[in-house]
Amino acid sequence: MKALCWNGIKDLRVETVPDPTILNPRDAIVKVTMSSVCGSDLHLYNGFVPTMREGDIIGHEFMGEIVETGKDVQKLKKGDRVVIVSVIGCGECHYCNSGTWSLCDNSNPHAIMQEKVYNYSTAGIFGYSHLFGGYAGSHAQYIRVPFADNGAFVIPEDIPDEKAVFLSDALPTGYMAAEMGNIKPGDVVAVWGAGGVGQMAMQTAYLMGADKVIAIDRFDYRLQAAAKYSGAEALDYEKTDILEALKEATGGRGPDVCIDAVGMEARSTGIEQYYDKTKQVLRMESDRPAVLRQAIMACRKGGTISVVGVYAGLIDKFPMGVLMNKGLSMRGGQMHGQRYVPILMNLVQEGRLDPSFLLTHPMPLEAGPDAYAMFNDKADSCMRAVFMPNM
Amino acid sequence: MAIIYPDMYKNTGKDHTRMPKKSTYINVKTTERILSVAGGAFLLYSGLRSVGRNPVTAISKAVGGFALIARGVSGHCPVYEQIGTDGAKSEAVNIKQYFTVNKPRAEVYQFWRKLENLPLFMRHLESVEQKDEKYSHWKAKFSKNTPALSWNAAIVKERENEFIGWSSVEGSTINNAGKVEFRDAPGGRGTEVQVVFSYNMGGGGLGSGVAKLFTPLVENIIREDVRNFKQYIEAGEVPTIAGQPSGRD
Ligand SMILES: NC(=O)c1ccc[n+]([C@@H]2O[C@H](COP(=O)([O-])OP(=O)(O)OC[C@H]3O[C@@H](n4cnc5c(N)ncnc54)[C@H](O)[C@@H]3O)[C@@H](O)[C@H]2O)c1
Numbered sequence: 001m002k003a004l005c006w007n008g009i010k011d012l013r014v015e016t017v018p019d020p021t022i023l024n025p026r027d028a029i030v031k032v033t034m035s036s037v038c039g040s041d042l043h044l045y046n047g048f049v050p051t052m053r054e055g056d057i058i059g060h061e062f063m064g065e066i067v068e069t070g071k072d073v074q075k076l077k078k079g080d081r082v083v084i085v086s087v088i089g090c091g092e093c094h095y096c097n098s099g100t101w102s103l104c105d106n107s108n109p110h111a112i113m114q115e116k117v118y119n120y121s122t123a124g125i126f127g128y129s130h131l132f133g134g135y136a137g138s139h140a141q142y143i144r145v146p147f148a149d150n151g152a153f154v155i156p157e158d159i160p161d162e163k164a165v166f167l168s169d170a171l172p173t174g175y176m177a178a179e180m181g182n183i184k185p186g187d188v189v190a191v192w193g194a195g196g197v198g199q200m201a202m203q204t205a206y207l208m209g210a211d212k213v214i215a216i217d218r219f220d221y222r223l224q225a226a227a228k229y230s231g232a233e234a235l236d237y238e239k240t241d242i243l244e245a246l247k248e249a250t251g252g253r254g255p256d257v258c259i260d261a262v263g264m265e266a267r268s269t270g271i272e273q274y275y276d277k278t279k280q281v282l283r284m285e286s287d288r289p290a291v292l293r294q295a296i297m298a299c300r301k302g303g304t305i306s307v308v309g310v311y312a313g314l315i316d317k318f319p320m321g322v323l324m325n326k327g328l329s330m331r332g333g334q335m336h337g338q339r340y341v342p343i344l345m346n347l348v349q350e351g352r353l354d355p356s357f358l359l360t361h362p363m364p365l366e367a368g369p370d371a372y373a374m375f376n377d378k379a380d381s382c383m384r385a386v387f388m389p390n391m
Numbered sequence: 392m393a394i395i396y397p398d399m400y401k402n403t404g405k406d407h408t409r410m411p412k413k414s415t416y417i418n419v420k421t422t423e424r425i426l427s428v429a430g431g432a433f434l435l436y437s438g439l440r441s442v443g444r445n446p447v448t449a450i451s452k453a454v455g456g457f458a459l460i461a462r463g464v465s466g467h468c469p470v471y472e473q474i475g476t477d478g479a480k481s482e483a484v485n486i487k488q489y490f491t492v493n494k495p496r497a498e499v500y501q502f503w504r505k506l507e508n509l510p511l512f513m514r515h516l517e518s519v520e521q522k523d524e525k526y527s528h529w530k531a532k533f534s535k536n537t538p539a540l541s542w543n544a545a546i547v548k549e550r551e552n553e554f555i556g557w558s559s560v561e562g563s564t565i566n567n568a569g570k571v572e573f574r575d576a577p578g579g580r581g582t583e584v585q586v587v588f589s590y591n592m593g594g595g596g597l598g599s600g601v602a603k604l605f606t607p608l609v610e611n612i613i614r615e616d617v618r619n620f621k622q623y624i625e626a627g628e629v630p631t632i633a634g635q636p637s638g639r640d
């Protein structure tokens with residue numbers, strides 16, 4: 001089959017590789033109909049997540065059709081149209097049982113490797129480095145889905161592909177970002193990053209009772225989408241003093257909930273950008289925490305910081321004194337999609353959520369390298385490029 | 392058995408008291424020191440060579456290279472110190488592992504006690520044959536390039552639903568002994584399992600014979616095999632990516 005493989009920093013190639021096979025009794029094989037790029041892939045693309053190997057197939061936000069099931073798969077059958085959660089969960093461990101699927105004890109074949117870095121291991125993720133299991137990703141014609149009964153959800157007929165595919169990752173991640181913010185009626189929610197994840201956080205924040213959502217980014221087309229589709233007020237961090245503008249927008253109180261939907265490749269302005277970029281390139285700091293610092297400063301006293309933007313390792317100049325003295329709460333995590341997909345399917349069916357505007361660039365798999373270059377540069381008003389590997 | 396087995400019941404909290412705390416102490420043998428410097432130089436070289444291409448693995452290789460060189464030059468190995476082995480004097484390796492299984496204690500105990508189950512998920516065990524209540528015959532293969540090993544073991548101490556202790560019998564190629572304990576986790580969180588395992592290849596640490604290829608490798612293998620127990624009994628399978636496609640095929 002054809003697959004998009006990582007071969008080094010900014011070096012992706014479409015290659016012919018063997019078809020996947022069932023390796024474990026709870027596996028299923030899915031014929032991929034749509035597979036989206038995601039901001040998390042950019043951390044691999046730009047070389048900020050360690051333990052990638054040349055030849056690894058990337059991609060983790062996808063849907064398709066079941067073509068084969070292992071002997072212990074019970075709920076799914078050949079021909080089912082399914083969307084698959086990016087994070088893999090066994091469904092039997094304490095973490096899966098308590099709904100925290102991305103903390104699964106039993107889905108990461110490289111648990112020992114992760115324990116050396118994080119002291120405990122977390123769940124495996126499709127196409128997302130060997131630290132997270134080394135699973136082959138979805139930018140391919142076929143993919144093997146472990147613990148398929150938990151991770152693959154049959155899509156109701158009235159949800160079309162261009163909505164369903166984002167139930168795999170962007171939607172549950174945005175939803176979890178808002179949920180971790182513990183939003184109460186009347187709250188003002190500020191969201192850094194108006195990519196797919198940020199947009200979904202904005203939409204779900206309203207569903208959870210937010211009075212006002214503020215989007216922060218520097219790309220005009222993304223800020224416009226935030227205003228048009230997600231009902232947000234938009235702030236350009238290159239043209240505005242964000243701390244000042246957030247006070248102005250909240251009667252001087254500051255946002256109640258601050259969501260980081262940017263992560264470790266955050267850009268900042270002025271000297272801070274040079275400081276973090278230099279340290280990151282020299283590997284003295286693995287992640288650039290500009291958004292995290294700003295969110296902590298901006299947040300109202302006693303407010304909540306919710307982190308879904310991905311960090312991999314260490315950061316520097318973390319304003320701990322501000323967090324502590326202002327009495328802030330901070331939460332983060334990879335999303336627990338298996339818990340959210342059923343809720344989100346309902347909301348999409350009812351028309352209360354619509355992620356389809358994220359699909360700006362449907363593309364053949366052969367265009368993979370160009371699609372990533374475009375998505376990385378935020379060129380051609382790209383929100384998300386979505387591959388159709390079997391078209 | 393020259394190794395720590397009897398002490399394991401004392402629960403001293405510390406396996407090794409014989410290592411001096413000073414970290415310049417020489418615990419690496421001469422041949423091994425030469426191997427370390429050579430291996431370190433290679434890692435450093437290949438690490439630095441690929442910096443442009445893949446900085447992250449490159450840097451970790453380079454760091455590994457530095458560590459090996461340091462070990463060779465100084466005669467001190469921080470890794471040996473960590474696992475409590477003194478490569479210059481004794482070859483016993485001790486492994487301790489703790490995990491919680493989301494299942495009732497009796498079930499977890501029974502599953503382990505049926506030793507024939509172990510090769511289902513301990514990938515490096517070829518078979519375990521229970522001869523009678525006490526004695527069993529074990530076969531293992533740790534890597535493609537090393538010969539298969541077999542030994543006889545005896546259950547030396549056990550209490551139902553609480554612990555099982557075993558030891559290889561006199562004259563085994565791989566001397567080993569261990570104990571696994573089962574306790575109720577608080578708040579209905581299943582069963583806490585603690586495994587203590589100690590083995591001795593006979594004939595030197597990293598620097599000599601088969602064991603040269605073995606010591607660090609085997610420790611990881613055993614740790615993974617023990618983890619597989621939890622994965623298998625909870626999830627019904629051990630996660631794997633062996634056999635999946637990639638651009639390397
Ligand atoms: N936690 C999870 O489970 C999970 C799942 C999916 C994605 N993610 C992470 O979420 C983040 C966003 O993903 P995405 O797909 O939306 O990515 P994206 O690349 O499409 O969007 C990121 C946006 O952040 C903006 N940005 C950069 N620096 C900024 C700054 N200083 N202030 C405000 N905005 C800034 C960029 O301009 C861009 O629009 C990534 O870090 C991704 O890895 C996490």
Ligand SMILES: [Zn+2]
Binds near residue numbers: 040060061
């Ligand atoms: Zn993602």
Ligand SMILES: [Zn+2]
Binds near residue numbers: 089093094095103104
């Ligand atoms: Zn689990």
